[in-house]
Amino acid sequence: MRKTDRLFQIIQILRRARKPVTAEALAAELETSKRSVYRDIAVLMGQRVPIRGEAGIGYVLEGGFDLPPLMLTADEIEAAVLGAQWVAGRADPALARAAKDLIAKIAETVPDDLRPYVFQPASGAPPAFRPPPDGLDMALVRVAIHGGRKIALRYRDEEERETERTIWPVIVGYMDARRLLVGWCELRNDFRNFRTDRVIAAEFLPERYPARPDTLRAQWRKTLGQK
Numbered sequence: 001m002r003k004t005d006r007l008f009q010i011i012q013i014l015r016r017a018r019k020p021v022t023a024e025a026l027a028a029e030l031e032t033s034k035r036s037v038y039r040d041i042a043v044l045m046g047q048r049v050p051i052r053g054e055a056g057i058g059y060v061l062e063g064g065f066d067l068p069p070l071m072l073t074a075d076e077i078e079a080a081v082l083g084a085q086w087v088a089g090r091a092d093p094a095l096a097r098a099a100k101d102l103i104a105k106i107a108e109t110v111p112d113d114l115r116p117y118v119f120q121p122a123s124g125a126p127p128a129f130r131p132p133p134d135g136l137d138m139a140l141v142r143v144a145i146h147g148g149r150k151i152a153l154r155y156r157d158e159e160e161r162e163t164e165r166t167i168w169p170v171i172v173g174y175m176d177a178r179r180l181l182v183g184w185c186e187l188r189n190d191f192r193n194f195r196t197d198r199v200i201a202a203e204f205l206p207e208r209y210p211a212r213p214d215t216l217r218a219q220w221r222k223t224l225g226q227k
Contacts, residue, residue: 006030007040011049011061020058072110077117080106086125091174092138131178135199138172141181144204145169148213151183154201155194162200163187168209170220184216191220
């Protein structure tokens with residue numbers, strides 16, 4: 001790997017990390033020595049890249065720093081196109097359209113010699129089994145999730161029993177055969193999964209639920225680890 005590429009890659013690693021990254025971890029991912037990492041970090045700091053580091057803890061890229069637009073690598077193009085293909089075949093109509101638009105934008109962005117990685121990728125998502133139609137507007141569901149707002153559902157379970165639930169939406173799971181809306185159910189006082197095709201009616205309430213969306217999501221993930 002050229003030194004210039006390695007410097008950019010160090011910034012990328014630090015930018016995606018949620019905690020300090022040690023020189024040893026950087027060296028392992030870059031397949032180089034810790035001595036080279038120390039030199040590269042010194043070069044970046046000399047170029048006023050806001051990297052903060054402490055011995056024995058690791059390095060952190062401080063907020064507010066951004067790189068100028070960088071050309072995607074062939075592997076990054078393959079990864080983005082593969083993910084967009086999967087979404088285009090399995091997500092709700094709004095996200096499916098966005099995925100197709102993303103592929104078109106990538107094709108317009110990359111130079112001619114990299115366009116085969118967009119239109120003729122070496123990997124591809126398998127054909128999707130179209131799930132049943134959703135019983136509620138998934139675009140509005142995502143708005144409610146980001147805004148931390150409640151949704152009132154009229155829901156039919158596997159035994160055709162109908163109930164009315166008010167939920168705090170957490171996340172939407174997009175799978176091959178169905179889509180699931182995960183939320184904290186006020187009726188059951190616990191997290192529940194709701195198949196979106198079994199929703200009979202939905203009302204998107206202006207009321208916010210009494211928790212931060214990221215806190216609620218963390219609580220849900222914690223329950224997954226306990227089961």
